[in-house]
Amino acid sequence: MTKLNQNRIIDSAFKYFGIFCTFFGLIVLAIFIFNILAEGLQRIDWDFLTNLPSRRPAKAGILTAWTGTAWILGLTAIISIPLGVAAGVYLEEYGKKNRLASIIEINIANLAGVPSIIYGLLGLEIFVRTLNFGGSLLAGAFTLALLILPIIIVATREALKAVPKSLREASFGMGATKWQTIWYQTLPAASGGILTGIILALSRAVGETAPLIVIGALAYVPFVATNPMDEFTVLPMQIFNWVSRPQHGFVVNAAAAIIILLLITFIMNGIAIYLRNKWQKKVNW
Amino acid sequence: MKYPWLNGHKGTFAKILNKKSMKFKANLILILFAGSFLFSSCGQKKSDSESENQIDGEVKIDGSSTVYPITEAIAEEFRAEQPDIQVTVGVSGTGGGFKKFCRGDIDINDASRPIKDKEKTSCSEENIDFVELTVAYDGLAVVVNPENDWIDHFTVEELKKIWEPSAQGEITKWSQIRAGWPDEEFSLYGPGVASGTYDYFTEAIVGESGSSRGDYTASEDDNVLVQGISGDKNAIGFFGLAYFEENQDKLKLIPVKHEGEPVLPSLETVKSGEYSPLSRPIFIYVNRGAANRPAVKAFVDFYLEVAPELVQDVGYIPLPKDEYQKEKSEFENFVQTAKQ
Numbered sequence: 336m337t338k339l340n341q342n343r344i345i346d347s348a349f350k351y352f353g354i355f356c357t358f359f360g361l362i363v364l365a366i367f368i369f370n371i372l373a374e375g376l377q378r379i380d381w382d383f384l385t386n387l388p389s390r391r392p393a394k395a396g397i398l399t400a401w402t403g404t405a406w407i408l409g410l411t412a413i414i415s416i417p418l419g420v421a422a423g424v425y426l427e428e429y430g431k432k433n434r435l436a437s438i439i440e441i442n443i444a445n446l447a448g449v450p451s452i453i454y455g456l457l458g459l460e461i462f463v464r465t466l467n468f469g470g471s472l473l474a475g476a477f478t479l480a481l482l483i484l485p486i487i488i489v490a491t492r493e494a495l496k497a498v499p500k501s502l503r504e505a506s507f508g509m510g511a512t513k514w515q516t517i518w519y520q521t522l523p524a525a526s527g528g529i530l531t532g533i534i535l536a537l538s539r540a541v542g543e544t545a546p547l548i549v550i551g552a553l554a555y556v557p558f559v560a561t562n563p564m565d566e567f568t569v570l571p572m573q574i575f576n577w578v579s580r581p582q583h584g585f586v587v588n589a590a591a592a593i594i595i596l597l598l599i600t601f602i603m604n605g606i607a608i609y610l611r612n613k614w615q616k617k618v619n620w
Numbered sequence: 621m622k623y624p625w626l627n628g629h630k631g632t633f634a635k636i637l638n639k640k641s642m643k644f645k646a647n648l649i650l651i652l653f654a655g656s657f658l659f660s661s662c663g664q665k666k667s668d669s670e671s672e673n674q675i676d677g678e679v680k681i682d683g684s685s686t687v688y689p690i691t692e693a694i695a696e697e698f699r700a701e702q703p704d705i706q707v708t709v710g711v712s713g714t715g716g717g718f719k720k721f722c723r724g725d726i727d728i729n730d731a732s733r734p735i736k737d738k739e740k741t742s743c744s745e746e747n748i749d750f751v752e753l754t755v756a757y758d759g760l761a762v763v764v765n766p767e768n769d770w771i772d773h774f775t776v777e778e779l780k781k782i783w784e785p786s787a788q789g790e791i792t793k794w795s796q797i798r799a800g801w802p803d804e805e806f807s808l809y810g811p812g813v814a815s816g817t818y819d820y821f822t823e824a825i826v827g828e829s830g831s832s833r834g835d836y837t838a839s840e841d842d843n844v845l846v847q848g849i850s851g852d853k854n855a856i857g858f859f860g861l862a863y864f865e866e867n868q869d870k871l872k873l874i875p876v877k878h879e880g881e882p883v884l885p886s887l888e889t890v891k892s893g894e895y896s897p898l899s900r901p902i903f904i905y906v907n908r909g910a911a912n913r914p915a916v917k918a919f920v921d922f923y924l925e926v927a928p929e930l931v932q933d934v935g936y937i938p939l940p941k942d943e944y945q946k947e948k949s950e951f952e953n954f955v956q957t958a959k960q
Binding site for chain 1: 680682685688689691693695699706707708709710711712720726770774831840841842843860863864866867930933934935
């Protein structure tokens with residue numbers, strides 16, 4: 336009887352511990368978001384989005400920062416999606432399961448865990464100096480593309496793995512080649528998972544500062560980039576710069592810029608969730 | 621519906637994705653392409669009013685985050701004068717800036733300390749010639765917590781006793797600094813070792829740049845230091861005077877005694893050199909090749925012209941008027957000799 340009671344106590348203790356763990360992260364996040372909103376929300380208006388950086392906090396805006404972020408995002412997507420998806424398709428569909436394959440697999444998993452500043456140093460040497468891109472949008476986008484490639488590759492492989500064999504076999508049975516099977520059957524069936532992975536990877540890239548500082552992203556850029564070779568700044572850079580200024584007005588600006596950055600990330604995650612649900616409903620096998 | 625993809629099933633975006641072919645991938649890339657061009661095209665305002673003395677070109681600046689607010693302010697005002705000159709400013713730090721400067725990557729380096737011999741050598745190896753222009757002064761404020769009621773001033777010797785490398789683990793209590801102070805442990809706050817502010821403080825106090833005890837709370841972000849000191853009764857810290865001025869209610873500024881009476885840092889005492897040794901000049905370094913370009917020349921001229929007002933505006937201390945005149949003629953000479 337006492338044994339039973341004891342077990343019940345352990346059981347309910349664990350339940351409350353679990354509840355505490357669940358809410359711990361959520362509450363900290365809620366406090367953080369509430370603080371940011373309280374500080375920054377009043378600062379957001381049209382001028383804030385369309386003004387150039389300024390020494391007066393009330394006049395300063397994030398035009399060049401958010402357009403820089405949009406550029407980086409677009410270019411990173413263009414570079415990383417074809418590379419990542421193609422690599423994932425090769426490893427999952429064509430690659431043989433041998434020693435080499437497992438070495439590649441382990442290394443990709445490892446690359447996903449490499450600190451982002453290391454990618455920055457790599458980008459500085461390869462793209463900025465060797466390929467002579469300078470501190471341009473292109474150099475930044477290539478660096479971030481490298482950073483998120485492992486995530487896209489892994490997501491692509493997982494999504495392809497989830498496609499049932501019967502679908503492929505049916506396609507082969509109809510006389511389709513391997514290429515036709517992949518292009519017309521397997522990839523579309525897996526595209527929900529792939530897109531989700533891509534968008535989550537890109538929303539990681541949006542928040543990265545360290546590698547971009549290393550490759551030479553600027554703090555003050557008074558013009559909107561017009562081509563990929565232009566120099567640039569991004570939202571996280573602008574936030575970092577404002578947070579370290581002595582005047583309180585800049586801290587308010589930083590909070591407002593954080594809200595915009597959070598908004599971009601939330602929207603992207605929202606799209607990812609929407610796409611996932613969409614494909615889950617559509618694909619029946 | 622403005623955003624069909626947010627609401628539902630039959631929106632355009634959804635339709636594109638619904639086509640069972642892989643076309644959507646091409647479309648997605650198109651959307652991203654279009655998006656980035658859309659983003660980049662809005663907000664571009666080019667003034668058509670080009671008068672005769674308008675020039676175009678670019679000025680690339682990098683360097684110290686201490687000097688950044690001044691350069692930013694001047695670049696901002698410069699835009700009103702010369703809208704077609706694109707001035708960009710980075711914050712790689714004084715040392716990081718000199719690396720780029722000596723590779724010829726940038727035109728101007730913001731520096732919160734003079735160039736080091738090592739950096740000079742690497743510049744001359746690349747045949748980079750330059751001029752050093754003093755643009756402002758900065759005072760280093762020594763601060764404690766407002767609840768600290770026993771301290772009236774520090775002497776330079778006391779500061780040295782606290783910060784020198786041999787103090788690590790040895791000097792830990794107030795009573796060890798000056799007899800009569802409480803027998804409690806103090807805690808130290810200061811900028812990170814990579815900053816020019818740290819270099820300057822250690823040079824002025826310890827006597828050797830970059831040499832101090834290691835057991836102090838270091839942060840690259842001076843606001844973190846302000847937070848730390850304002851929440852710790854036994855804190856001692858130092859950073860740029862501007863950070864004290866913005867946080868006067870949270871900190872207590874301590875006068876420093878060198879020779880004669882203890883002096884509080886202020887606009888007057890820093891400018892006159894009375895607040896010694898913790899007031900420092902801050903510089904810009906201009907590449908000779910760049911100074912020949914009209915855009916860079918115009919920017920530096922403008923810099924020295926408006927510095928007296930703008931420097932003060934962003935919390936630093938301007939040089940006396942005739943000093944700026946001197947810097948101007950030095951730059952003028954530099955450009956003239958460069959042309960020959």
